Amino acid sequence: MIFLGIELLLKFHWLLTVFGIFLIFTGAKIFMIKETESSFTEGLIWKYCKKIIPITAKFDGNKFFIKTKGKWSATPLLYALILIEISDIIFAVDSLPAVFSITTDPFLIYTSNILAILGLRSLYFVLANAVEKFKYLKPALGIVLIFVGSKIVFNIQLHPATTFAILAVIFLTSILLSIRSKS
Numbered sequence: 001m002i003f004l005g006i007e008l009l010l011k012f013h014w015l016l017t018v019f020g021i022f023l024i025f026t027g028a029k030i031f032m033i034k035e036t037e038s039s040f041t042e043g044l045i046w047k048y049c050k051k052i053i054p055i056t057a058k059f060d061g062n063k064f065f066i067k068t069k070g071k072w073s074a075t076p077l078l079y080a081l082i083l084i085e086i087s088d089i090i091f092a093v094d095s096l097p098a099v100f101s102i103t104t105d106p107f108l109i110y111t112s113n114i115l116a117i118l119g120l121r122s123l124y125f126v127l128a129n130a131v132e133k134f135k136y137l138k139p140a141l142g143i144v145l146i147f148v149g150s151k152i153v154f155n156i157q158l159h160p161a162t163t164f165a166i167l168a169v170i171f172l173t174s175i176l177l178s179i180r181s182k183s
Helices: 002-011 014-032 044-052 076-100 106-133 137-153 160-182
Strands: 065-068 071-074
Touching: 002 014, 002 106, 014 137, 044 076, 076 106, 106 137, 137 160
Parallel strands: none
Antiparallel strands: 065 071
């Protein structure tokens, strides 16, 4: 998928603009949408999966399918696996344009995405925990998405060290403000 994405982005450069707009939209969405507690059965993916495969709300150990009343139904464990795989696809689609904002070298793009995929799930839990501890980290993530998306859309060429410095300042500022607001 990474090779396909690289080839598509190299041949159809305008796709970068579409992905850049997507990053800006995602970053802006962080500021606009308030989180609410909801059940996993209220999500669109759950409803779509239920149309294709009957899904029960019951867990049965580590089984993906169980037989109830003579019919096979998927368990929420299968739904969780589907969500994980969809998040991997979204990550792949989202990360390629982001790395293109730094370099166009296919080798660097491929290796950085492979390493990112290997550490994605672990990093997610670290980031989720950090977002709970530092209240200004989530808005900083929104700013970073808007920054990277803007670099792509407006074709802003910055040295990678400059980009890193800007991102470091954004994250450090959000962490310091979070620590200061606790005291």
